[in-house]
Amino acid sequence: xxxxxxxxxxxxxxxxxxxxxxxxxxxxxxxxxxxxxxxxxxxxxxxxxxxxxxxxxxxxxxxxxxxxxxxxxxxxxxxxxxxxxxxxxxxxxxxxxxxxxxxxxxxxxxxxxxxxxxxxxxxxxxxxxxxxxxxxxxxxxxxxxxxxxxxxxxxxxxxxxxxxxxxxxxxxxxxxxxxxxxxxxxxxxxxxxxxxxxxxxxxxxxxxxxxxxxxxxxxxxxxxxxxxxxxxxxxxxxxxxxxxxxxxxxxxxxxxxxxxxxxxxxxxxxxxxxxxxxxxxxxxxxxxxxx
Ligand SMILES: O=P(O)(O)OC[C@H]1O[C@@H](O)[C@H](O)[C@@H](O)[C@@H]1O
Numbered sequence: 001x002x003x004x005x006x007x008x009x010x011x012x013x014x015x016x017x018x019x020x021x022x023x024x025x026x027x028x029x030x031x032x033x034x035x036x037x038x039x040x041x042x043x044x045x046x047x048x049x050x051x052x053x054x055x056x057x058x059x060x061x062x063x064x065x066x067x068x069x070x071x072x073x074x075x076x077x078x079x080x081x082x083x084x085x086x087x088x089x090x091x092x093x094x095x096x097x098x099x100x101x102x103x104x105x106x107x108x109x110x111x112x113x114x115x116x117x118x119x120x121x122x123x124x125x126x127x128x129x130x131x132x133x134x135x136x137x138x139x140x141x142x143x144x145x146x147x148x149x150x151x152x153x154x155x156x157x158x159x160x161x162x163x164x165x166x167x168x169x170x171x172x173x174x175x176x177x178x179x180x181x182x183x184x185x186x187x188x189x190x191x192x193x194x195x196x197x198x199x200x201x202x203x204x205x206x207x208x209x210x211x212x213x214x215x216x217x218x219x220x221x222x223x224x225x226x227x228x229x230x231x232x233x234x235x236x237x238x239x240x241x242x243x244x245x246x247x248x249x250x251x252x253x254x255x256x257x258x259x260x261x262x263x264x265x266x267x268x269x270x271x272x273x274x275x276x277x278x279x280x281x282x283x284x285x286x287x288x289x290x291x
Pocket of ligand 1: 071084094095167191211212240242266
């Protein structure tokens, strides 16, 4: 594994000023024979991924804000240690704390197939936002597909509940034509109807605001849009489908009229699938995305 202070030749350090003309965040650009990726050290958030000869996988909002402590709209933010509103204290930030904090690049590895893996670490000491201490390792695999391996360790002395999701924004031609296959027959909670329960019959389509949490979801989905996208997961039992639709999007500063260019199909463990980790326990999950 290459030490983080001697970057491998395929990694370039840059910042959001140089890449997006919006200074504020440190970025890594990875360029290999198989792909190009841009990753923010804040949140270990992959912002762009394009496999050689393929269409870009991810959507990064043209209106994204690049400021320390502000989540970047697009790519693959990791929401953790809680997903969505904090149920015990709704005044706390939505989607936890790791997406808006700096991570450490702990190393990188090259695989025989030409793919590379960047290893990111984050340690939380335990504070008023989240009492238990924990450690996360996120391994980001960059090859013909984009792959994530998450290891979360509860380093606190008490058992703790964690909910989380890799909140992927996929680039689509037009949300109105998108169909997500692989969730038919699965029970979901509909956030647009007070988390009422329902069961999806057929494809998930997006004819307005969609905000659904599928529990006990299957391990594979296909997102039908020009250049379809495949998602495969292991150990992720919750899938969230989200697009705000035109009306709500105008109230979200970093989305606005751009809402039709993305669909969020998020993978993790939340609600009934949240992780209960004993003191010292580590849990693992993985996700592979390709187009
Ligand atoms: O604006 P945020 O905090 O990134 O959240 C975006 C969306 O994330 C989704 O996962 C939630 O289900 C939505 O309810 C939420 O609006």
